[in-house]
Amino acid sequence: MKTRAVRLYGKKDLRLDEFELPEITADEILVEVVSDSICMSSYKAAVLASDHKRVPDDIAEYPIIIGHEMAGNIVQVGKTWQDQFKVGEKFSMQPALNYKGSMDSPGYSYRYCGGAATYVIMPKEVMELGCLLPYQGKAYYEASLAEPMSCIIGAFHASYHTSMGSYEHRMGIEPGGKMAILAGAGPMGLGAIDYALNCERRPGLIVVSDVDEKRLKRARSLFSEASAAEKGIRLEFVNTKGIEDVPAYLKKIAGGDGFDDVFVFAPVRPVVEQGDQILGKDGCLNFFAGPTDTKFSAACNFYNVHYAATHIVGTTGGNTADMIESLRLTEQGRINPAVMVTHVGGLDSAGEATLTLPDAPAGKKLVYTGINMPMTAIEDFTELAKENPKFTALAEITERNNGLWNLEAEEYLLRHWKA
Known part of the structure; x- marks a missing residue:
């Protein structure tokens, strides 16, 4: 199975590669990534490279795939997990594994698992820890944004009173x-x-x-x-x-x-x-x-x-329970993670968008890995429609939704943009 992925080779050295994935083992799962939102943590990993606590030392020879706010479809299930997961199911993922004390995490540490890719292999520890999460909603972007929403949910749960x-x-x-x-x-x-x-x-x-x-x-x-x-x-x-x-x-x-x-x-x-x-x-x-x-x-x-009795707490990320709460609230329509999204682009834009994240402050930047498209502000759709008629429909769809990204816009994008 060939994949396209944005890989980290060294400090600020992100490259869009196409390469062959190995065959999965009995305790692995092959997935198609449809969407991946960009996190400031990915910028930090790209800038620090192997100086980052989660990034391996040998990335110049064995680069890792960046991105950890991913969602998509299950493509192939190893024998170990066939009673729990089915081909065709939508998924989201909790990247904070903490597997047996290790800081290894998808998007930072793995050669074949990260969100900025078309296809990736979920290692056994993701499933063992219950971090490959079924998603029953329709929009992939909502499942991608479940991870940043889980960080917010975790912060609310971590606050306390006496x-x-x-x-x-x-x-x-x-x-x-x-x-x-x-x-x-x-x-x-x-x-x-x-x-x-x-x-x-x-x-x-x-x-x-x-x-x-x-x-x-x-x-x-x-x-x-x-x-x-x-x-x-x-x-x-x-x-x-x-x-x-x-x-x-x-x-x-x-x-x-x-x-x-x-x-x-x-x-x-x-x-x-x-x-x-x-x-x-x-x-x-x-x-x-x-x-x-x-x-x-x-x-x-x-x-x-x-x-x-004033006090201070700090949180970095959420746990799996927070992630599940985020997914369920989104599926029920009680929260709308789209309020965070201001830009949309294809996999070809992910590397530059990650490296320039602090220089171009905005909301969440959403990547659709199966298409090529510059990272584009939603508010610019109307202006861009003057030269590219495909933006006309996106502008109309988002304007009808208070300027927010939405399921209809996602479906239109996936149908009309080239891979």
Whole structure:
């Protein structure tokens, strides 16, 4: 079986190759990858190469396939797994394996398993750990985005609260509480808003801050205060640019006594410190954004840690249960991961899009591995239609869906773009 894949050979050395996959063994599964969304973690792996903890030392000779937010179809099942998996089933995958203490992970460590490819081989450990997940939905992109959504879900579950005199940690956000999502109008922040509005354990107040008015405008168009109010949630968006005392302003919105749960979606010291300063009694700050600076730090009010029981947690990724929750909520139509997507492209665009991720800030960039197409902003479809009539239909389809990527757009793309 031939595959096309974006492979990592060294620092910033990504190449689109075509090569033959070996025959699968009895304990492996061959899958067709249809979609793969690009994660900042893939950029970090591409830049660091073998200096990354998950990337092997011998990639110059044995390159690995990048990408880990994949979805597609099962093509061939080894004998070991034929009672559990069937040819033709849709799948998603939880890449955080932690197999027997190893940091090896699809998209970082494997020669034949990564999302930026047309066909890959699932190694036995993926199935042994229950990380090859059946998907019952229709849209492949939704299954790809289940992984980043699971990271958000994991963060919500990792937050915790206490009661005075008790040493028990109550896991999860405060039900009916006050939540702040700082730097929250980016792709992961939008996913967090969607989950907070539609999960079982909901806050009573959500305040979303950012300094980019264009991003805030898009967030308001996706999540209206009126629709949130119908769910019993007060939702407010705040542009903190130009506000002299941001913590005081945000605390005033919360009634003056601070927030129960604060999520920080940017590794920026002032934003982290704002998060610490707006915590109420027993408030939990979740530092979600992963910094590249190994010495990144920010000031913390330890008086409040001691007397107000404020506390800090950090999460990186979700677990398999979070991934399953993400898939089920998506299948039920309760969350819409498409709010994160701003760009769509083919496999030929994946390498460059990965390497330029920090230079071209946007939402999630979605790759369809079976086609060739430049990485294209959804908002540019109308303009591009003047020269390429295939974009006319995509523009019309996405405009009918509030500017969001959707199943109809995916099906049109897969039918009309060349492999």
